[in-house]
Amino acid sequence: MSDMDVNDLEIDGAPLIHERPKLREVDLHDTKYDSGFSSFGSMRSTDTRSVDSVDGAGFLHLKGVVTPSLELTDKFKDLSVVPEDKKVPEKYDSIERTFDSGIGNSISSQEAEADPASMQLAPDVFDLFQQDADGDSQLHIAIINLLTPIAMYIISRAPHPDWLNLPNNLLQTPLHLAVMTRMPEVVRMLMVAGADVDPRDNKGDTPLHIACREGYDEIVEILMDPVKHQETQLNKYKITYQKIPQDLESRNYNGQTCLHVAAEGTHLPCIRLLVKKGANSNAADGKSGRTALHYAAESGNRILLEFLLQNPKVSVHAKTYAGLTPIMLAVGRGFGDIVMRLRQSGAIIESIAGEESESDEDMS
Secondary structure, eight states, rough: TTTTTTTOOOOOTTSOSSSSOOOOOOOSOOOOOOOOOOOOOOOOOOOOOOOOOOOOEEEEEETTTTEOOHHHHHHTTOSSSOOTTTTOOOOOOOOOEEOOOOSSSSHHHHHHOHHHHTOOOHHHHHHHHHOOOOOOOHHHHOOOOOOOHHHHHHHHHHSSSSGGGGOOOTOHHHHHHHHHOOOHHHHHHHTTTTTSSSSTTTOOOOOOHHHHHHHHHHHHHTTTTTGGGGGGOOOOOOOOOOOSOOOOOOOOOTTTOHHHHHTTTTHHHHHHHHHHHHOOTOOOOOOTTHHHHHHHHHTTTTHHHHHHHHHHOTTTTOOOOTTHHHHHHHHHHTHHHHHHHHHTTTTOOOHHHHHHHHHHHHOO
16 A cells, blocks of 8 residues: 555546546536526526517527527627637727726726727627626626537637636636536636636635536546646737646635545545645545545445545544544444444544543543
8 A cells, every 4th residue: 555656546446436427418407507697596408488588689588597599699600719810800999988898997998009908809899798687798608508619709709818707696707607517628718718717606616626526527637737838829818827736725615625525426536636636635624624534434435435545645543623533433423344444544443432431531
């Protein structure tokens, strides 16, 4: 065991979770999306609703639901993901109007003179990134509806990376939604275009948290793959350097790292990728101080336990904030097989007896 390297962790040792999940189209019949739309939180693809109106942007308003109409898809049917020659739109020197950038700043035609990027923006660009009452832009909506070519086209029209980081009312950026809907091409294009890789939604989850919770290991791999210079050649602007892999010890508002949420779902390929990139195998969650091994022992998850114990860096002696080790939790739950396996790995069960004897003395 001591000679093992993290690269030697075997997923095949876990019979139920050893296959790499196949990339698939998201099935809206069994998946719920938490978008900026009040209705999308519980909407399913089988919903049938009557048309309320069609607005000027070509969107059907279905009694609180917004979905692309045929006009929208027809409008973009001949688009190429990357404009032919990457032409910059004509300058609008004579236009005396103020554009709302959607990021808290307004760009006037005079100010644009000092900023070449803003000076050459076509009015339709602002329409693409205009946010609705739920905070969703056309990019959010295209991603929610799994319209990959349209989403990639809109990304290519962004004049600055900040436009790709606009959060909706649930603080979800387009990258959050692209991960939720399992769209690897869109995820990578957003990263290459300079979108922040670790924004937080209203639950404190980063895109990597979401990918690990869902077990989307191919998305996890993309999110932790540094953007290469050659990938950015088609950008119209320079992007700011971001540390990738990002902070793997970052916790959501439930106190969990990406490793914790992956462990909860027994997503072994994701755990392996995280540990390979340097995630702390003994990271304690923020609420109780439990490690991933505590999760396995307390839930009786033998598959997760066996996988974690392959890593020599995993400590069987780690304690929660209450001073409980994994074996103490397993004993308390009555998981005899887990107790036996932890003892084989060096866990000391006597610590429980010592604690109990101290309690007896206190009582007397």
